Amino acid sequence: MKLTLKIWRQAGPDAEGAMHTYDLDDVSEDMSFLEMLDVLNEKLIERDEEPIAFDSDCREGICGMCGLMINGDAHGPEVTTTCQLHMRSFSDGETITIEPWRADAFPVLKDLCVDRSAFDRLIASGGYISVNTGSAPEAHSVLVPRDDALRAFNVATCIGCGACVAACPNGSASLFMGAKITHLGELPQGQPERDNRVVNMVAQHDHEGFGGCTNIGQCTAACPKEIPLDVISQLNKDLRTAMRHGH
Amino acid sequence: MPDTTSAADASRNAELDGEYDDAAGYYTPGEPIRDTKAPDGPVDQRWSTRKFEARLVNPANRRKLSVIIVGTGLAGASAAATLGEAGYRVKSFCYQDSPRRAHSIAAQGGINAAKNYKEDGDSTHRLFYDTVKGGDYRSRESNVYRLAEVSVNIIDQCVAQGVPFAREYGGLLDNRSFGGVQVSRTFYARGQTGQQLLIGAYQALERQVAAGTVETFTRHEMLELIVVDGKARGIVARDMVTGAIETHTADVVVLASGGYGNVFYLSTNAMGCNVTASWRAYRKGAYMGNPCYTQIHPTCIPVSGAHQSKLTLMSESLRNDGRIWVPKNKADCDKDPRDIPEEDRDYYLERIYPSFGNLVPRDIASRAAKNVCDEGRGVGPEVDGVRRGVYLDFSAAIERMGRDGIQEKYDNLFDMYERITGENPYEVPMRIYPAVHYVMGGLWVDYDLQSTIPGLFVTGEANFSDHGANRLGASALMQGLADGYFVLPHTIRDYLADGPFEHVGDDHPAVVEARESVQSRIDHFLGNNGTRSVDSYHRELGNIMWEFCGMERTEDGLKKAIDLIRTLKDDFWRNVKVLGEAETINQSLEKAGRVADFMELGELMCIDALNRRESCGGHFRGESQTEDGEALRHDDQYAYVAAWEFTGDDQPPVLHKEDLVYTAIEMKQRSYK
Ligand SMILES: Cc1cc2nc3c(=O)[nH]c(=O)nc-3n(C[C@H](O)[C@H](O)[C@H](O)COP(=O)(O)OP(=O)(O)OC[C@H]3O[C@@H](n4cnc5c(N)ncnc54)[C@H](O)[C@@H]3O)c2cc1C
Ligand code: SF4
Ligand code: FES
Numbered sequence: 001m002k003l004t005l006k007i008w009r010q011a012g013p014d015a016e017g018a019m020h021t022y023d024l025d026d027v028s029e030d031m032s033f034l035e036m037l038d039v040l041n042e043k044l045i046e047r048d049e050e051p052i053a054f055d056s057d058c059r060e061g062i063c064g065m066c067g068l069m070i071n072g073d074a075h076g077p078e079v080t081t082t083c084q085l086h087m088r089s090f091s092d093g094e095t096i097t098i099e100p101w102r103a104d105a106f107p108v109l110k111d112l113c114v115d116r117s118a119f120d121r122l123i124a125s126g127g128y129i130s131v132n133t134g135s136a137p138e139a140h141s142v143l144v145p146r147d148d149a150l151r152a153f154n155v156a157t158c159i160g161c162g163a164c165v166a167a168c169p170n171g172s173a174s175l176f177m178g179a180k181i182t183h184l185g186e187l188p189q190g191q192p193e194r195d196n197r198v199v200n201m202v203a204q205h206d207h208e209g210f211g212g213c214t215n216i217g218q219c220t221a222a223c224p225k226e227i228p229l230d231v232i233s234q235l236n237k238d239l240r241t242a243m244r245h246g247h
Numbered sequence: 248m249p250d251t252t253s254a255a256d257a258s259r260n261a262e263l264d265g266e267y268d269d270a271a272g273y274y275t276p277g278e279p280i281r282d283t284k285a286p287d288g289p290v291d292q293r294w295s296t297r298k299f300e301a302r303l304v305n306p307a308n309r310r311k312l313s314v315i316i317v318g319t320g321l322a323g324a325s326a327a328a329t330l331g332e333a334g335y336r337v338k339s340f341c342y343q344d345s346p347r348r349a350h351s352i353a354a355q356g357g358i359n360a361a362k363n364y365k366e367d368g369d370s371t372h373r374l375f376y377d378t379v380k381g382g383d384y385r386s387r388e389s390n391v392y393r394l395a396e397v398s399v400n401i402i403d404q405c406v407a408q409g410v411p412f413a414r415e416y417g418g419l420l421d422n423r424s425f426g427g428v429q430v431s432r433t434f435y436a437r438g439q440t441g442q443q444l445l446i447g448a449y450q451a452l453e454r455q456v457a458a459g460t461v462e463t464f465t466r467h468e469m470l471e472l473i474v475v476d477g478k479a480r481g482i483v484a485r486d487m488v489t490g491a492i493e494t495h496t497a498d499v500v501v502l503a504s505g506g507y508g509n510v511f512y513l514s515t516n517a518m519g520c521n522v523t524a525s526w527r528a529y530r531k532g533a534y535m536g537n538p539c540y541t542q543i544h545p546t547c548i549p550v551s552g553a554h555q556s557k558l559t560l561m562s563e564s565l566r567n568d569g570r571i572w573v574p575k576n577k578a579d580c581d582k583d584p585r586d587i588p589e590e591d592r593d594y595y596l597e598r599i600y601p602s603f604g605n606l607v608p609r610d611i612a613s614r615a616a617k618n619v620c621d622e623g624r625g626v627g628p629e630v631d632g633v634r635r636g637v638y639l640d641f642s643a644a645i646e647r648m649g650r651d652g653i654q655e656k657y658d659n660l661f662d663m664y665e666r667i668t669g670e671n672p673y674e675v676p677m678r679i680y681p682a683v684h685y686v687m688g689g690l691w692v693d694y695d696l697q698s699t700i701p702g703l704f705v706t707g708e709a710n711f712s713d714h715g716a717n718r719l720g721a722s723a724l725m726q727g728l729a730d731g732y733f734v735l736p737h738t739i740r741d742y743l744a745d746g747p748f749e750h751v752g753d754d755h756p757a758v759v760e761a762r763e764s765v766q767s768r769i770d771h772f773l774g775n776n777g778t779r780s781v782d783s784y785h786r787e788l789g790n791i792m793w794e795f796c797g798m799e800r801t802e803d804g805l806k807k808a809i810d811l812i813r814t815l816k817d818d819f820w821r822n823v824k825v826l827g828e829a830e831t832i833n834q835s836l837e838k839a840g841r842v843a844d845f846m847e848l849g850e851l852m853c854i855d856a857l858n859r860r861e862s863c864g865g866h867f868r869g870e871s872q873t874e875d876g877e878a879l880r881h882d883d884q885y886a887y888v889a890a891w892e893f894t895g896d897d898q899p900p901v902l903h904k905e906d907l908v909y910t911a912i913e914m915k916q917r918s919y920k
Contacts, residue, residue, distance in 0.1 A: 012831050013488075030551040030669070038556055038782070045780045045835070050827045053834055055344065057517040059557045061663070062442055063348040084666055109488055110832040117465065120345050124457040128450035129409045133329040133732045134400070136407035140364070143418030153411035153436055156443060160347055189409050 001027040001087065004095040005040065007052060009111050017108065019097075029088035033076065034059060034066060036087055037098075054112040059083040061224065064159030067166065068112055069099040074163035074222040081161060081224045101166035105173070105209045116162050118208040119176065125204035126197040127180040129189050142188050152186035155179045157225045164219035164227070170211030175219040177201050178231030181238055195242035202239060267884070269802045270858035273809070277901035280534070280890050284738075285389040285694035290911040291371070294393040297694065298737050302744035309334035312743050313497040315482055317469045317524050319346030321441070321724055322707025323503030324448035325731025331455030333736060335743070338495055339452065340464045340484060342519055342837075347449040350505050350517040351727060354441025355562040357425055357433035358724040360398040364422060369430040371395045376912060377428055378722060381608065382687070382715020383863040383880060384914045385537070385888070387907065389694055390712045397733040398725050402434055404732055408447040412436050425564065425720045433721045438562050438659050444724055448731070467493075470768075470840060471761040472500065472528045472703070473751070479528075479703035480751045481758065483765045487837065490830035492765055494758050496751045499702045499742060501735065502528060503727075506686040506708035508541065510845045510852065511797070512789020514683035515547060515560040521841040522848050525690050525709050533698040534890040534903060536691035536711030538848065539856035542718050542865045543798050544684035545612035548667055549627050549636040558682040559667055561639075562660055563720055566605045566612070568644040568653070569677070571596050573624045573637050580626050584638055584676050595619055608917075610717050610798075610865040610878070613681035617798050620680070627678045636678035645673065681798065685723060687714040687864070688855075691890040691905075695738035696730060699890075704739060706730035711888065716864025769829055772839045777822040781838040784819045788812065788842070788849055796853050801869040805857040809850055816846040851891060851900060858902065861885045882914050 003024045010017030024040050031039070034056050041051035056066040061084040070076035076085045090096060098112065106114040144152075156179070164175035181198055184190030190197075206212075213232055220229040286296040304312065312335050316327045319341040327339040341349060361374040374395035379386060402420070406412065412434050413421040425433035436443040455461040466487040473481035473496065481496035507522035508514040529535045546561045572592045574580055579587050595615055597604040607615075616637045619625065627636030645653050650673060654661070661672050668678070689711040696704045696712075707727040714722065751758065795808035819842070827833045862871045862878035863885075871879045888905040 028552055028554060031554045032556075032667075035554045035556050039554055042780055042782065045824060045826060048826065051835060053832045057343055057348055057519050058350070058353045059518060060353055060559055062439065063343070063350075063352050063517065064345075065343060065348050080666060084663075086666065086669070088669055113832055115488075116344055120347070120453060120456075120463070120465075123347075123450060124453040128454040129407065130454060131404070131407040131451075132332050133325075133404060133451075133736070136400070136403040139362075139403045139406040140419055142406075144414055145418050146414045146416050149411050149414040152409070153413075153443070156411050156436075156446065157439060159442075160345065183411070184409050187409050187411065189407055 001029065001090070001092040003027055003090070006095065006097045007112070008099040009052065010108055011110065013107055013109055027087050029086065031087045032059065032083055033070070033085040033087065034083050052112065053110045056083055062159060064161040067101055067161050067163060069101065069166060071097050074101070074167040075224055079224060079226065081159070101162055103165045103171035103210070105171060106162060106165060116160070118210070119160050119162065119173070121208060122173065122177060122201060122204050123180065126193070126200035127184070129184060130193060144187060148186050152183050155227055155231055156183040158227055159225060161224065163222045163224060165210065167218040167222035168211065169216060169218065170214060172213045172219070173205055173210040174213035174232045174235060175223060175227055175229075177205055178235035179227045182231040182234045185234065185238060194238065195245050195247050198235065198238040199242050199247045267860045268858065269860055270854055273854045273857060274899045275894070275901045277892060277903045280691070280903040280905045282387065282693045282905065284697070290388060290392045291396070293389050294396055301737050301741035304740050304744050304746075306334055308746070310336060312336065312746050313338070314499050314501060314739070315495055315497040316340065316501040316503060317482065318349065318503030318505060318707070318709070319449070319452065320349035320351035320503060320505055320707060321445055321448055321727030322709070322731045323501070324349065324445065324452045325728050326501055326503060326706060326735050327461050328448060328451035328455050329732055329736045330739070331452070331458070331460035334460065337455070337461040338464060338497065339461055340467045340469055340482070342466065342468045342487065344465055346452055346463060346465065347446060349445060350520055351445045351724070352442045353517065354724055355438045355560065356564060357423070357435035357440045357721045358401070358444060358728070359425070359432050359721040360402045360434060360725065361395055361432060362399055362402060364420060365431045367430045369432050373430065374398060374432065378713070378719060379715065379912050380915070380917070381717060381719035383717050383917065384715065384882065384886065384909065385863055385907065386713055386715030388909050388911055392911070393734065394713050394726055394729050397729045400733060401725060401728045405444060405447050408451060410436065410443045410447045412443070423564070428719065441724060444728065448728070468837065469504070469524045470527065470765045472531045473758055473761045474531050474700060475751050475755060475757045478701045483761045485765070488832055490828070490833070492762060494753055494762055496758070498746055498748045499704060499739060501704045501706060501739070502690065502709050503706045503731065504709045506689070507845070507848060508683045508686050510788070510849050511683040511792045512786050513550065513555060513558050513793070515544060515558050518557060521844070523841055523844045525705070526844040526848055528690060528698065528700065528703060530893050531700065532893070533700045533703055534691040534892050535851060536688060536888050536890050537855065538688040538852045538891065539796065539859065540687035540716050540864065540866060541683055541797070542609065542685040542687060543613040543681045545609055545616060545681050546639065546679045547682035548664065549678050549680040550630050551628060551668070552630060559663070560682070560684060561664060561677070561679060563609070565639060565657065565660060568648070568656070569605065569639040569641050570594055570643060571605050571637055571639055573619045573626060577623045580624060580634055584626070584640070593619070593624070608717065609720070610867070613865070614798055614867055616679070616681055635680045637680065638676040639679045640676035641672065642676070683793070683797070685718055687711065687716060687718055691888070695741065696735055697738065697742065702742065704735060706735055716866055768840060768843070769836065772823065772825040772836055773829060775823055775825065777824040779822050779824055781823060781825065781835055781842050784815065784823060785838070785842045785845065787815055788846060791815070792849050792852070796849070796856050798865070799867045799869055800856050802857065802860070805853045808853045812846060812850045812853065816850070819843065819846060854900065855889055855891065858889060859885055880916060886914070
């Protein structure tokens with residue numbers, strides 16, 4: 001395939017950015033999207049142009065490190081991560097626009113790389129169960145109904161990629177936060193800290209500059225792990241309960 | 248697993264009797280090395296003894312003691328969380344943008360623990376036995392016993408953290424059998440066990456960040472170790488965003504920096520996995536144990552072309568139901584597999600290993616696949632003139648269990664396969680091929696997980712200690728968490744009990760020297776103005792390693808590889824092209840440093856493989872096989888850990904041998920026929 005690529009280039013966090021156009025021939029449909037960019041980078045290096053910076057690590061759709069806006073869609077046209085998107089999803093002669101995640105809480109570091117450390121601070125504000133090492137009871141001392149465990153697992157599969165934030169017109173992280181609150185809230189082990197968790201995480205969320213949720217639903221449509229929208233209802237419900245409990 | 252012949256019988260091979268040292272001239276023999284920390288006495292009491300003997304640190308003094316941990320995978324995150332809780336001041340480093348993205352996140356299959364929940368005969372001793380045997384008697388019995396012993400606590404810890412393991416309808420934990428083991432001891436969270444375990448450890452780590460005991464440094468790469476008066480006292484790291492070269496000092500340093508499988512360029516490892524942290528420590532005096540021990544995983548998606556950047560593993564659990572075959576006739580290799588009748592298919596594993604069939608251990612399954620492809624009977628696209636793939640066929644299983652049954656069991660794997668290859672595995676058989684997956688070699692450590700540099704501890708895949716020549720499935724996750732949650736916190740306190748330690752300032756000559764050496768490497772790369780990209784060198788190195796130091800090795804091949812690597816390394820330093828600046832994200836610069844270290848490691852791996860003229864585990868020496876082509880170990884000559892010491896650039900390394908002594912287990916030759 002032959003492609004025309006329009007790519008956002010920005011030298012650093014404070015530098016002015018702009019779209020640049022590159023032509024690329026001989027793209028095989030078996031390439032992943034990121035392998036296509038690798039090939040482009042090798043060409044740029046050949047011509048003494050600095051390669052395009054973009055993030056990736058596992059290239060298996062599980063670490064959450066990759067993430068690009070492709071033709072305006074977070075992770076591109078399929079419901080998957082950018083590293084698991086393959087060129088067979090595009091056609092010969094196409095023009096593809098590639099930009100970094102856009103959100104106030106995710107500042108651009110360079111080219112297509114953004115800073116998502118706000119997610120870590122969100123987890124640090126309450127997204128855990130307090131248990132010191134060595135003090136855990138025997139695993140079978142608390143039973144967990146299979147369906148609860150399954151539901152906890154299904155939302156625990158969030159990879160922290162940030163596509164939900166990038167896709168949201170408000171730049172809200174409610175889907176990410178709701179997934180964690182639902183994961184821990186489904187399990188008996190998560191109950192003691194349930195009220196505190198939601199209150200603290202919501203406060204941190206606003207502090208980081210993520211926007212409010214107005215139920216648009218773009219987040220769940222873009223989520224490669226198909227985290228359902230009802231985790232946001234769960235989040236709101238937990239918040240109301242916590243407030244009733246006097247938090 | 249049946250044992251048929253004893254080791255002594257099998258290794259008696261007339262032609263091979265006598266002293267062999269293919270690596271003579273490539274190294275200098277050194278003094279033997281010993282693990283002086285493992286207590287004597289019955290194997291099941293050694294860990295209790297060591298924990299009791301390890302000195303204590305008063306809680307009030309812990310705030311004054313500091314720990315640097317490089318790596319936030321299972322090994323690093325669990326250690327950082329636990330040491331933070333204990334009250335030490337911890338600094339945690341990783342090169343990704345978040346600790347949660349460490350490579351451990353990719354592990355699919357599961358984690359072992361001797362819980363015996365199924366009452367099927369499992370026990371600590373059996374897990375210990377299976378692990379030592381699976382490692383072809385090239386791991387340490389004390390370490391492995393301890394691993395099996397603490398395995399049960401790992402599951403308790405993870406469940407308490409909220410790890411959503413698979414459950415049965417009654418609410419109890421479910422487990423399955425995995426990787427050629429005959430008891431059900433593998434705990435799992437669908438095909439994403441590593442992710443769930445790592446999220447648990449990461450959350451525990453972030454909890455300590457909030458508590459102020461752990462400070463995280465993400466997008467930071469350790470580029471040098473600081474050694475003061477013979478002790479590890481800190482690291483030099485580059486802030487990968489601003490390019491700042493920073494020095495961080497502490498009372499001890501822990502490397503939990505993962506494995507170096509990416510020396511092969513193509514592997515199932517994440518793109519950024521590297522050897523730099525370990526290699527810098529090696530160059531500062533930490534010995535490297537068994538570097539040539541590589542695990543090749545049989546069930547990966549085959550290479551599709553020259554653009555390939557990494558390989559994807561398909562969970563081994565697929566081998567429980569899929570049948571592996573290739574066409575009997577070369578002429579059929581490009582046919583639609585559905586048009587090849589039963590009688591023209593060669594179910595080669597079932598044919599050669601009737602009792603284990605498709606479930607033979609990883610090394611055997613991998614080598615058998617390579618052999619049939621080398622014979623010209625591989626399937627799938629031709630890359631560089633050879634078809635490297637074999638079928639993993641579910642059609643019989645679909646008939647037996649129904650499409651729904653298969654879907655319930657393997658759906659996410661089938662989806663993943665289809666997404667990558669564009670083929671629907673419910674309709675056409677999957678294609679698989681072996682790929683580099685894990686390294687059993689790593690920095691040498693004693694029972695305390697301390698390297699030969701005092702104050703430098705090494706955990707998880709970065710150390711060599713627990714897996715021998717071949718790692719069984721679901722045991723790396725176990726080791727990472729065992730080291731971080733349960734072992735290191737005890738052994739490191741024994742070391743820290745010597746504190747308080749003298750303060751090391753930024754102006755200390757050792758710190759200045761370490762910093763300058765980092766700076767001069769960076770200056771070299773950016774000022775080199777060469778003509779070839781870093782990736783092109785990495786790819787070439789990978790081809791050499793895979794060809795000559797991969798699944799099958801020979802004396803001639805390894806010698807050739809060493810020459811090729813030396814030439815390549817020379818050219819790399821003169822001719823590599825790294826564009827851009829130091830003071831910003833510069834991914835070519837990051838890669839250049841990693842590839843430079845991979846080149847040196849690759850050479851040492853070949854020397855290690857040359858020295859070990861025996862076949863064991865994932866490591867097959869062409870010169871050491873039985874009459875019917877099976878791997879042949881030589882316990883009489885090679886029952887040792889090869890611990891290599893660095894002596895200077897272009898100087899031969901020194902080989903120290905640690906004899907492996909088994910008191911609780913008898914060495915047997917493996918047989919899966
Ligand atoms: C696809 C796949 C599937 C697997 N499945 C299983 C399984 O089912 N069961 C099982 O038991 N094992 C499995 N394994 C193996 C297992 O996942 C790994 O061996 C294990 O997770 C390694 O953990 P670790 O903590 O030692 O290192 P890693 O998780 O690799 O972490 C390394 C850490 O070190 C950091 N780092 C490295 N170098 C530097 C540096 N120079 N500076 C700063 N930071 C650095 C990284 O950022 C990272 O945080 C699998 C492996 C793969 C690839
Ligand atoms: S909720 Fe989905 S889109 Fe958002 S971070 Fe998690 S996986 Fe990514
Ligand atoms: S690189 Fe890990 S999810 Fe894409």
